[in-house]
Amino acid sequence: MIISRGERVFQWVNVAFLVLVAVVALFPVLYLVSMSLTPLEVLYKYGGFRVIPPQVTLEAYKQILSTPLIPRAFMNSVIITAVGTTINLALTIITAYPLSKRRLPGRSVLTLLVTFTMMFSGGLIPSYLLVKNLGLRDTYWAVILPGAIATYNLLVMKGFFESLPEELNEAARIDGASEWRVLTSVTLPLSKPVIATLGLFYGVGHWNGFFDAMMYISDSRLLPLQVVLRNILMDAMRNTEVTPDAIQVMPGETLKMATVVIALIPVLLAYPWVQKHFTKGVLIGSIKG
């Protein structure tokens, strides 16, 4: 195939532009890491942060790990994410599976009632009062139970189950397998990609979850990382001059950015692993604004 000059120029411009896009997406994250490693001397010497710090120090991380505040919040987030995602997936699977059986009487009414909740909700105040009246405040359940099933994810899972060949299930049933066994030994092994993808969505949702925890949890020992992180950053925003703790070894910003980086690490670790499971059907989720 002959590639014209214009075509070659176009390809180079295109590649250059897309490299720029990738840099714009990644640079802010890398800059956070760079700030989190910057010692105070650099600020004195240059009057500000450098993109590539001439000196680096792990002092901020040492300091964060030496007080209980961040490690405790980190563990709270780990517990909420692990328990929450497990409950999310279990409930989504056992609800989506019966709803995917076309011959189940009542299936269309139930599906309609479920879909309706995507379009109309009681809103913030009634939900808040419900959680309060159930006595869930100041427990992890307050941030796990109200969102136990995301309706959109439920419909994705149901659609996936419906796309599996029913003959496989029939064969297992004729062999005397119970419905439960068909689900666990025929359907679920075929559903790994969708489970991985929805698990990532649920998991990231819990890890990044902020609002419910801020509303429902006031006991500081139970607060998850995002809420603690915001409190730390709020102080930073209010007091943009050099903060008192900077008088020691590092700028206050360094400590703050190190906290953001710590919150980022689990997301970065999980990301490439599940990214390969993304499927076209599931990614339709990006429609929801």
Place this chain on the structure above:
Amino acid sequence: MGIGLNLRKYAPLYIMLIPGIVYYLLFRYGPMYGLIIAFKNFNVFDGILGSPWAGWTHFEALFKNPQFTRILTNTVVISLLKLVCGMPPAIILALMLNELRGQWFKRIVQTASYLPHFLSWVMIYGILFAFLSPGTGLINQWIKGFGGDAIGFMSDKHWFVPVLVLSEIWKDVGWGAVLYLAGLAGINPELYEAATVDGAGKWKQTWHISLPGILPVIMLVLILRMGSVLNAGFEQIYILYNPNVYAVSDIIDTWVFRNGIEQMKFPIATAAGLFKSVIGFALVLISNKLARKYTESGLW
């Protein structure tokens, strides 16, 4: 006999459904029952049912409140700005990714561009602080380096909404491009071959084949986003805003939160929430109808 047989046959499936049904009744339909508060002079001691009826008084108070016009305008303006400014970059990114020949490079760019989608707004608040704070923010360091005065991007009425829109684009442009890429992948390659034979260049091919090819996707996204126009980005705005910029960034959701949860004015806050839910529901129904009519695919 038929019913008995059915029940036995389907009993395990119905049993599986029980936790899900309990969940939906309690946590999804339960709050809908709580909407009655909007019509009650609610007090905590008498509860939802025991509190005296108030008719439409809370709605009258809401619509007469001078802040109401402001929060409604802010909600719609911010939402539309995000839609109008956010869609073209996602479409352009998809078109450019689609032109790439090397799969590995495409995968790298895509992986990088999705990443911000998985960051929380609190983390992005930290990133914005690193770039925009008047004291040490990178962009203000540059401005000062060129002899300018530091700009308080997060506390300035003129800058705050652009910060909201741009940070949202940064977060979601790569993720948004996925849909259009899927649409582009569905275009028949023979169309491009025929166009090349006819001497059509890249621009012509993009204009006459690629864009028309993904027009149904564009329409669908546009219509469905119109249906959620009252969702202007609650969490983002709540985390980023401050009293200096309430005038331009206070939306229905943030107003409901401050009045309801913080000041415990439950009935009027519930009334505002119900107003939003009802209008939102109508918009979703209308937009879905439009989607069906013009693109032959809708939410349901």
